[in-house]
Amino acid sequence: MSPRTPAFRPLEGQHIMLTGATGFVGQAILEKLLADYPTTRVTLLIRPKGSLTGQARLKSLLRKPVFSKWRERVGQDEVDRAAVERITVVESTMGDVASLPSDLDVLIHSASTVSFDPPIDEAFKTNVGGAVGLYEALLRTGSDPHVVHVSTAYVGGIRKGTTVEASLKHTVDWRAEMAAALAARTEVEAASRRPETLRKLIAEARTVSGKVGPQAVAAAAEEGRIAWVTARLVDYGRVRAQSLGWADVYALTKSMSERVAEELWFGNGHRLSVVRPAIIESALRHPYPGWIDGFKVADPLIIAYGRGLLPEFPGLPDSVLDIIPVDIVVNATLAVAANPAPRDEPKYFHLSSGGRNPLTFRDIYENVLTYFRANPIPDDQRGHIRAPLWAFPGARAIARSLKFGERTNKYAQRALLRLPSSSVTRNWQRQVSSRQTDLELLRAYSDLYQNYTQTEIIYDDSKTAELNDTLPEAQLEKFGFDATDIDWDHYLQQVHFPAITTLMRTFSSRPRAKVQKEKPLPHTENAAAFFDLEGTVLATNIIEQYLWVRLASLDRSKWPRELTNLFSSLPRYIAADRRDRGEFLRTFLRRYEGVDEAALRSLIHDSIGDVLLQRIRPEAVRQIRKHREAGHRTILVTGAVDVFTEPFASLFDEVVASSMHAKDGIWTGYLSKPPLVDEARAAWLRLYAEREGIDLAKSYAYGDSHADRAWLELVGHPQAVNPDAALYQHATVKHWRIHQWNDQARSRLNTIDELVRGDMASITHAPAHTGADGAPSPTLTAALAAPTDLAAEPATDSPKETHA
Numbered sequence: 001m002s003p004r005t006p007a008f009r010p011l012e013g014q015h016i017m018l019t020g021a022t023g024f025v026g027q028a029i030l031e032k033l034l035a036d037y038p039t040t041r042v043t044l045l046i047r048p049k050g051s052l053t054g055q056a057r058l059k060s061l062l063r064k065p066v067f068s069k070w071r072e073r074v075g076q077d078e079v080d081r082a083a084v085e086r087i088t089v090v091e092s093t094m095g096d097v098a099s100l101p102s103d104l105d106v107l108i109h110s111a112s113t114v115s116f117d118p119p120i121d122e123a124f125k126t127n128v129g130g131a132v133g134l135y136e137a138l139l140r141t142g143s144d145p146h147v148v149h150v151s152t153a154y155v156g157g158i159r160k161g162t163t164v165e166a167s168l169k170h171t172v173d174w175r176a177e178m179a180a181a182l183a184a185r186t187e188v189e190a191a192s193r194r195p196e197t198l199r200k201l202i203a204e205a206r207t208v209s210g211k212v213g214p215q216a217v218a219a220a221a222e223e224g225r226i227a228w229v230t231a232r233l234v235d236y237g238r239v240r241a242q243s244l245g246w247a248d249v250y251a252l253t254k255s256m257s258e259r260v261a262e263e264l265w266f267g268n269g270h271r272l273s274v275v276r277p278a279i280i281e282s283a284l285r286h287p288y289p290g291w292i293d294g295f296k297v298a299d300p301l302i303i304a305y306g307r308g309l310l311p312e313f314p315g316l317p318d319s320v321l322d323i324i325p326v327d328i329v330v331n332a333t334l335a336v337a338a339n340p341a342p343r344d345e346p347k348y349f350h351l352s353s354g355g356r357n358p359l360t361f362r363d364i365y366e367n368v369l370t371y372f373r374a375n376p377i378p379d380d381q382r383g384h385i386r387a388p389l390w391a392f393p394g395a396r397a398i399a400r401s402l403k404f405g406e407r408t409n410k411y412a413q414r415a416l417l418r419l420p421s422s423s424v425t426r427n428w429q430r431q432v433s434s435r436q437t438d439l440e441l442l443r444a445y446s447d448l449y450q451n452y453t454q455t456e457i458i459y460d461d462s463k464t465a466e467l468n469d470t471l472p473e474a475q476l477e478k479f480g481f482d483a484t485d486i487d488w489d490h491y492l493q494q495v496h497f498p499a500i501t502t503l504m505r506t507f508s509s510r511p512r513a514k515v516q517k518e519k520p521l522p523h524t525e526n527a528a529a530f531f532d533l534e535g536t537v538l539a540t541n542i543i544e545q546y547l548w549v550r551l552a553s554l555d556r557s558k559w560p561r562e563l564t565n566l567f568s569s570l571p572r573y574i575a576a577d578r579r580d581r582g583e584f585l586r587t588f589l590r591r592y593e594g595v596d597e598a599a600l601r602s603l604i605h606d607s608i609g610d611v612l613l614q615r616i617r618p619e620a621v622r623q624i625r626k627h628r629e630a631g632h633r634t635i636l637v638t639g640a641v642d643v644f645t646e647p648f649a650s651l652f653d654e655v656v657a658s659s660m661h662a663k664d665g666i667w668t669g670y671l672s673k674p675p676l677v678d679e680a681r682a683a684w685l686r687l688y689a690e691r692e693g694i695d696l697a698k699s700y701a702y703g704d705s706h707a708d709r710a711w712l713e714l715v716g717h718p719q720a721v722n723p724d725a726a727l728y729q730h731a732t733v734k735h736w737r738i739h740q741w742n743d744q745a746r747s748r749l750n751t752i753d754e755l756v757r758g759d760m761a762s763i764t765h766a767p768a769h770t771g772a773d774g775a776p777s778p779t780l781t782a783a784l785a786a787p788t789d790l791a792a793e794p795a796t797d798s799p800k801e802t803h804a
Helices: 024-036 054-061 065-074 076-085 120-141 174-192 195-209 214-244 249-268 299-306 326-338 361-374 395-418 423-453 462-469 473-479 488-507 542-552 556-579 581-592 597-614 618-629 646-651 678-692 706-712 725-734 748-757 778-784
Strands: 015-019 041-046 087-091 106-109 146-150 160-163 272-277 279-281 323-325 347-351 456-459 528-531 633-641 654-658 660-663 666-671 700-703 717-721 737-739
Touching: 015 024, 024 041, 024 065, 024 326, 041 054, 054 087, 065 076, 076 087, 106 120, 106 326, 120 146, 120 174, 120 214, 120 249, 146 249, 146 326, 174 195, 174 214, 174 249, 195 214, 214 249, 214 678, 214 706, 249 272, 272 326, 279 326, 299 361, 299 488, 323 326, 326 347, 326 462, 326 473, 347 462, 361 488, 395 423, 528 618, 528 678, 542 556, 542 581, 542 597, 542 633, 556 581, 581 633, 581 666, 581 678, 597 646, 618 633, 618 700, 633 646, 633 678, 678 706, 700 706, 706 717, 706 725, 717 725, 725 737
Parallel strands: 015 041, 015 106, 041 087, 106 146, 146 272, 160 456, 272 347, 279 323, 528 633, 528 700, 633 654, 700 717, 717 737
Antiparallel strands: 660 666
16 A cells, blocks of 8 residues: 555646536535635536526526535525636537637546436437537647546446456447447438338327327327337447447447547547546435435335335346445545646546445345345335345346246236226226336346346456545545445445435325315316216216117017127127227117107107116216306217217207218218217317317316327316226326216116116106007107118218318
């Protein structure tokens, strides 16, 4: 160990430029300069973000927790003075750097992407292109600052053994790799527009959004194409990095960035030092123990373990998880900055712990097990989550288990989308969605971290230790960076784990969804409430309505034949409904061919209307009344035939329904115009709002089916009522209000069972429509006799739609 010397050269009075000041390490460096180097001047390269200028971002930055101890110690007046007199903001982006000061003593370049797995072009633009722009701008100033280039220990690539603090030995041409990376987007974008790719995307979009309408399918297909491009570019980066010997595109581009610094800065006769931190985590001591700004590399693994989401992990128990507290990184970086490298040779420093104070994967597992057994994370369902025991079975066994879990959960999701909507199926759906999130998390961790957790690499930090030894004894506590000072059990149990679990509780402190209290609706001018009918206001559907009408017109001896015919056609109707609601309506309503409209209206008025009224959901009636009391216009909009809406038309200010084409008062089985469903209803809603002066942003809409999504999205207050699986999923993601309105009337299955058993008293009691023997009158029977042969395909050439 080198003898201690007074060679420590603080940065007092110097002009330091810092990039990446809004990042984790950049914040900590800026805080240290402001708190412990009172005569330094700092220039920050800050990118404007949205409407925020660089200066506004600085003001916001100085209010963050990392500066809290400094603010308390010096007072707000000193903070304001420092912001004006000691800090200068240069607004710029890394790819387009503005003019830089010409009197810099030190440049600390810490800006980079924060993702391990970004698309390959984005990674190269930020990490490599950013360095090129910065060093070219610095060369234009004609100045000679000492550059401290902040890299990462993982630039060494995937290897075994000890890696020394020296320039990387590889022959990869960063210019060629960057050109190829930037060209990859053009190539992938072109591939995404090829017919074979688009056909698959359209098919997938139609499966998910077909019921919503053709524009929804197109939008979903385009979203899928963009996601495909991103995923493809991420894969380009991952695979290209691994083909060259790096774990991921982050490590690859950071290594290329080092080459840029060596060629453009050191190669032009300037001083260059490169610091390579390992996995940077919460502060050991400064600015206070446990300070951290968001979850870092190892933290998602720790939290996932505590939540019981990692039953195993593909790590080697004896491999080193090289963690280094952020304040040690800051102190080492500033010590390097204060001791410039010679002009004839760059200096390299590993800021790591694995060489002299190793923390193995087994060590951290035992620590997290101990911590979460003593401090379990609460679980609303079971009290507390029990931390799992790991046996380290190996990556292949875990990969097989993960693949099996993904496959079974995918099948469960598909099955749930086909089941009828109920509180039970929605609860199953929540469980499956939660499981899907967990599996995606496991997959991301497995893909991203296994190269790091399975490596057998040790980062030699001899030069860093020698530099620490040059610090005067009196400066060690404040400025020291000796990794052997870390007591891992104390740091993990008392400092780091409490910090990240506190952060987790902060992020998840929003109250869980509860049964929302009904509040009075606001009295809003120009607002409307739009209601769907079947499944929303009525606990029934058009098939059940047809049964009531049809069976009321037949002798009971003919009921079995009619029911058999209807039930045998259900698969065709279900398939049509899954594809398109309009197609289903057109297909099913063909059964009304030959119906006498006047006779049907009379039947509905005298008897079936009462049955329909019994099927109205009480909650729907209350909600309609609330809207009317609030001064909102209430509109029923349905694809159902208008004659079935007459019994409850008085509930609404306006009813908009379909109508059947008739010839001489007899229905032809065709609609008179296209039905108002999915995107057709959305188009009608826009026109109606414009014509009537309705403010859709203040309006409400109630629907139960995924087909309703197109028009529900138009209003400011969409409401999902007993939603089907697909709408429930969408409403949950969009945070829409979800209602569970109970069916006051009997279930549909019970009703059909009663029909089969002949319990038709409530429907066929009307004497005007029965003969002397109590059977339906011949006239009514003839009027309502619909064809039972359903082999004919439904017509699709409806008249052009017009809206009143």
